[in-house]
Amino acid sequence: MRSAQGMTKKNPDKVVDWLVAGAGAAGMTGAIAAHQLGGSVLVVEKESLYGGTTAKSGGVAWIPANHRQADVDVQDSAEEGYAYLKSLIGDSVSPSRLRAYAERASEMLQFMMQHSHVHYSALPHYMDYYEAKPGYKSGGRSMDNAPFQLRRLGAEADTIRLGHYDGLLLPFNVTVEEGQRLQVMDAGAYLLGLRLLLRYITDIPGRLRRQRDNRLxxxxxxxxxxxxxxxxxxxxxxxxxPIDELVLDGENVCGAIVKREGRPLYVKARHGVLLGTGGFSHNAAMRQRFQQAPIGSEWTAAAPGATGDAVRLGESIGADLGFMGSAWWSPSYRIPDGRVLALISGKSNPGSLIVNQQGKRFANEAQPYEDFVKAQYASEQRGEGAVPCYLVFDATYRSKYAVGHIKPGKVEHDARLSADNFESGLLTRADSITELAGKLGVNAANLDATVTHFNYHARAGEDPEFERGATLHDRYYADPSVTPNPSLAPLDKPPFYALRCEPGDLDTKGGLLCDEYARVLRKDGSVITGLYAAGNASAAAMGDTYPGAGATIGSAMTFAYIAAQHAFSD
Known part of the structure; x- marks a missing residue:
């Protein structure tokens, strides 16, 4: 046996059936599945915290034809799920891989809910993103995982990675449904917020120890x-x-060299190695090599360990790559303490619009976040200066809605905001649109004309340029109390604000090209026996698209499960 660098390896330091690299949703799902199938398993994680980018996400999983849909009166089938995926993704991903996901995601979910602490419920109103596609569903495929009491982990609670909004917006944590409900800010939302706050306050052990919310x-x-x-x-x-090298027995992967406590160890893996190490968002050189400019590692909301380890390991033994130019795009912004946050919902609320540096709109702000960033790059490539762009909103918006980590003005007025938000250029305030344009350095005449035109149509609930608010998706994160279009209202009350936004991502999509069993493929299409990849370590099963909320985690968990099932099928 030899390492990828050609060094001969004889006696392993440790022998297991299944070696998993990466302790995110993909890696830990693959580990649990393999163990349930009777395998001895070792999980290695290069960071000092476990959770990866999954821990910074909403935790939603997109699962077609899942068994929880009956609870919310949604009818679905694997064939409909496949039809939706195929119509959206086309031939860029093999039909067998798409069909494996459509047919086995629900199997994975049932397996995990039976054999682990994972528990999901269907979100009845969280729709697929593209309602014109065959097989589309208006709810039920995107799923919310159940809350979890942190203290159940014991000492393991000290090394979990927590979300990027932890402690920023609220002292307590909320589920997807609770967050959507709180955004409405009506009487029912205030009662829900009060109930959650009281639960947090009355957690006496947590408060005495000054701990974060115990309810994850x-x-x-x-x-x-x-x-x-x-x-x-x-x-x-x-x-x-970390994994330093893969070990080969002939042309087959039979283990890896890991570095533990500063020394290399050869771990032999009798049934194979699963790479669940994430993408390469934090590898600036790799991003510049594969992705469109301007690009770097400073705008991503991925975990810091996403540095392309799977790509490096796979390339060293001849693996093929796919979708290296793609990412799970989302507008993002950097707060003064250095954290990068994805802007998912704030761009859909009425009383706002987004402009490039010419002071012009360039896209439907409320469209799926991946599509918005693609439009941002298109504007940039046309020479319009869309990196950065600016979310512009008025005092009414500021009072009523959260924008990213910034609480609504009725909860936290400007005087209480940290001055760093303004001094860093993240947030800009002015008494008029013209003054705001001057502070931002954008074309003042264009911005004034853009806002005037937008306001005229917004009062009638119309957006003739980009049809904002025309789909269920556009209206999901909007304000249902605003009519006739919950995503549109004029910007007419000073002061006016702007939030600087970059073309960020949740992680990259490029990685090792895999088949329907999550086996890594060579450039000639042959299988590298013993090597599997899932999650963002693999070339995205969703291709250069984003079918619905949770497509990242759903595909990561599903193909990790499939990998374990295949590896232990002999």
Whole structure:
């Protein structure tokens, strides 16, 4: 046996059936599935915290034909799921891989809900993103994972990665449904907020210890449920342990060299290696090599460990790559403490619009976040200066709605905002649109004309340029109390504000090209036996598209499960 660097390897330091690299949703799902199938498993994670980018996400999983849809009166089938995916993704992903996802995602979910602490419920009103496509569903495929009590992890609670909004907007955590409900800010929302706050305050042990909210939700809750499942099964998780090289027996992968406590160890894996190490968002050189300019590592909301390890390891043994120019795009912004946050919902609320540096709109602001960033890059490539762009809103918007981590003005007025928000250029305030344009350095005449034109049509609930608010998706994160279009209202009350936005991402989509069993492929299409990849370490099963909320986590967990099932099928 030899390493990828050609060094001969004889005696392993550790022997397991299944070696998993990466402790996010993909890696831990693959570990649990393999263990349930009777395998001995080791999980290695190069960071000092476990959870990866999953822990910074909403934790939603997109699962067609899932068994929880009956609870919310949604009828679906694997064939409809496949039709939707095929119509959206086309031939860029093999039909067998798309069909594997459509047919086996629900199987994965049932398996995990039966054999782990993972628990999901269907979101009845969280729609697929493209309602004109055959097989589309207006709800039920995107799923919310259940809250999790952090103290159940014991000492493992000290090394979990928490979400990027942790402690920023609210002292307590909320589920997807709770967050959407709170955004409405009516009487029912205030009662819900009061109930959640009282639950947080009356957690006496947590308050005495000045701990964060014990009730985890979203991505951290999913990660915690997976970690407890590993713990229950006594599956070891080695933190601070990167994979340096793959080890080959002939042309087959039979293990890896990992670095633990500063020294290399040869781990032999009898049934194979699963790479769930994330994408390459934080590898600036790799992004500049494969992706469109301007690009770098400073705008991503991915976990810091997403530096392209799977690509490096796979390329060293001849693996093929796919979708290296793509990412799970989302507008993002950097707050003064250095954290990068994805702007998912604030761009859809009425009383706002987004402009480039010419002071002009260039897209439907409320469209799916991946599509918005693609439009942002298109504007930039036309020479319009869309990197950065600016979310412009008025005092009414500022009072009523949160924008990213910034609480509504009725909760936290400008005087209470940290001065760093303004001094850094993240947030700009002015008494008129003309003054705002001057402070931003955008064309004042254009911005004034843009706002005037937008306001005229917004009063009638219309957007003749980009049809904002015309789809269920556009209206999901909008304000249902605003009529006739919940996503449109004029910007007419000073002061006016602008939030600087970059073309960010949740992670990259490019990685190792895989088949329907998550086996890594060579450039000639042959299989590298013993090597599997899932999640953002693999070339995205969703292609250069984003079918619906949770397509990242849904595909990561599904193909990790499929990989384990295949590896232990002999």
């Amino acid at each position: 939700t979203l991505g951290p809750a999913l990660i915690a449920s997976l970690r407890l499942s590993l713990k229950d099964r006594a599956i070891p998780l080695w933190l601070d342990t």
